Amino acid sequence: MALLVQKFGGSSVADVAAIRRVAQRIVETHRAGHDVAVVVSAMGDTTDELLELAIAISPGPPPEREMDMLLTAGERISMALLAMAIADQGVRARSFTGEQAGMRTDSSHGRARLLSVTPDRVQATLREGAVAIVAGFQGVSEDDDVTTLGRGGSDTTAVALAAALDADVCEIYTDVDGLYTADPRIVPSASRVTRITVEETLEMAAHGAKILHLRAVEYARRFKVPLHVRSSFSDQEGTWILVGRPLTAAVEDPMEDPLISGIAHEKSLGKVTAVGIPDRPGAAAKVVGAVASVGVSIDMIVQNVSTSHSATSDISFTLPESDGARAVAAVRDLQHEMGFADVLYTSHIGKISLVGAGLRSNPDVAHRFFGALAQAGVNIEMISTSEIRISVITDQEHLADAVRSVHTAFNLDADAEAVVYGGTGR
Incomplete structure (x- = not known):
């Protein structure tokens, strides 16, 4: 039995059918005997729609504090719906905001950085045999104001939660089957990378690759959190990002690294x-x-x-x-x-x-x-x-x-x- 943190992006929970599909995957993992904590993004284009509402109400620069309060609503919607979908399949689930999950940040609204993660309520939920679902992208400042972590914030939430829980792996679910040698929208013949070092992943993320956010990869390297990038739309193995912690024999194969990992x-x-x-x-x-x-x-x-x-x-x-x-x-x-x-x-x-x-x-x-x-x-x-x-x-x-x-x-x-x-x- 392993402890897994699974993160699902907006395209993975874009509508009711997608949320039910994600719930089924989580339930299957749980019934296989694993403890599962989930981090979820806002549904589809919800964040963009909330931004458009803010602009319609206030064409000038809106108050940053209120913008954070608004934008965090998207993740709260998806986390609650996902908990309902999991419960509908016979497995107990409990959802938590970033604050409830112990995500403490600085006071930089819109681009807050994590200061500490104390997921006591998440751990208690896992001990009870239930699935814990955490809203990504958000936390609470030392002044008890709601904050958002900026672009790619849900990835950072997932890796930080995995580190705090000492999870065996953090699975990042997206809409492609892992990391590719190039963006498959630009190069349809791009090859899937089965494994890659965290240093190479940092370079890819820092220079334009969109699958993983740079701050999340930095966090994974610092706390040695193994990452597995997969698609929520298929059962492909995906890409393992190696951080030095022992994994399975297949992933640890000491074969010589390829010359080029990606573009x-x-x-x-x-x-x-x-x-x-x-x-x-x-x-x-x-x-x-x-x-x-x-x-x-x-x-x-x-x-x-x-x-x-x-x-x-x-x-x-x-x-x-x-x-x-x-x-x-x-x-x-x-x-x-x-x-x-x-x-x-x-x-x-x-x-x-x-x-x-x-x-x-x-x-x-x-x-x-x-x-x-x-x-x-x-x-x-x-x-x-x-x-x-x-x-x-x-x-x-x-x-x-x-x-x-x-x-x-x-x-x-x-x-x-x-x-x-x-x-x-x-």
């Missing part, structure tokens, strides 16, 4: 360039600090030092396109003080990243990667690397062609097309 891509990025910065110590720190002070996260950074006698440099960095205006304004505020020439902004930027443990030991990877991009007619604007990743910036228009070309160049294409059951990938 991630990200669109809707922007690029800011500060031109002609006097080349002296501390210049980059001032630019990056100004951007950070307005709450904008920077991704890739490149500094080009002039080889002429002008002793100037250009600093370019990428960021979410939605943050472009704030970042440009912050950098422009420094222009007079630092004496640089101009601030340039480019929108509609895309990024493609090649991820795999084999990058450490194979010197030909970069050559093949850049060659595949050249064959697809893709121009490279920026390059960033780590031990297990190479990322390049290009224009968004050619991003899909770039992904497909690189995927084929590394022999990642499968014989059959991947199945996307719900259409969202979450």
Whole structure:
């Protein structure tokens, strides 16, 4: 008998039929002798619909506290309906809000971070032989205000709950059969990855892969929570994310890791360039600090030092396109003080990243990667690397062609097309 935490995303509980299907899966797991705690997202497009209601009521920026109170209603609806559906199949179930499940957070509404998890009521429910269902995406602050965890928050809730319960595994159920070598909506011939290290998964999540949220993977690595990404629409084995904790013999097979685990891509990025910065110590720190002070996260950074006698440099960095205006304004505020020439902004930027443990030991990877991009007619604007990743910036228009070309160049294409059951990938 094992203790499992199962997380079901919005596409998995999109309507009544879907909730009943999920309930049946949970009941089958419970009747197989396992203890089951469940984390559930809001149904389908409920969160988007609540956001539209808020905009209709208040076209200006709404109070963040009240927005969190509104958005958490979606998960409360799905958790209660799921508990009813499980009870209807003869198994006791009890639902809990994030607060009732012991999810304590800081006070950052809309993007709260977990401070502690004390799931006493969840543990008591499991000891009674019932299924515990927890609303994802939400918690309660030290001031006893309801908070939300931001994008991908239900994944984080599930992993944090699994860590607090010392669960044997956290199963993330979505609408595809696991992690793929590329987004199957862009590359229909993408291959399912049967196992992948948590470090490779972090790189994939950080650079555009949408199946798992970055904060959830970070939490899994920190607390060594084994993850199993599966589809709620099929019985496929899915993808195991290895964190160092012993699992089954099949998963622990010490066969050599594949050269490339996958290709991630990200669109809707922007690029800011500060031109002609006097080349002296501390210049980059001032630019990056100004951007950070307005709450904008920077991704890739490149500094080009002039080889002429002008002793100037250009600093370019990428960021979410939605943050472009704030970042440009912050950098422009420094222009007079630092004496640089101009601030340039480019929108509609895309990024493609090649991820795999084999990058450490194979010197030909970069050559093949850049060659595949050249064959697809893709121009490279920026390059960033780590031990297990190479990322390049290009224009968004050619991003899909770039992904497909690189995927084929590394022999990642499968014989059959991947199945996307719900259409969202979450």
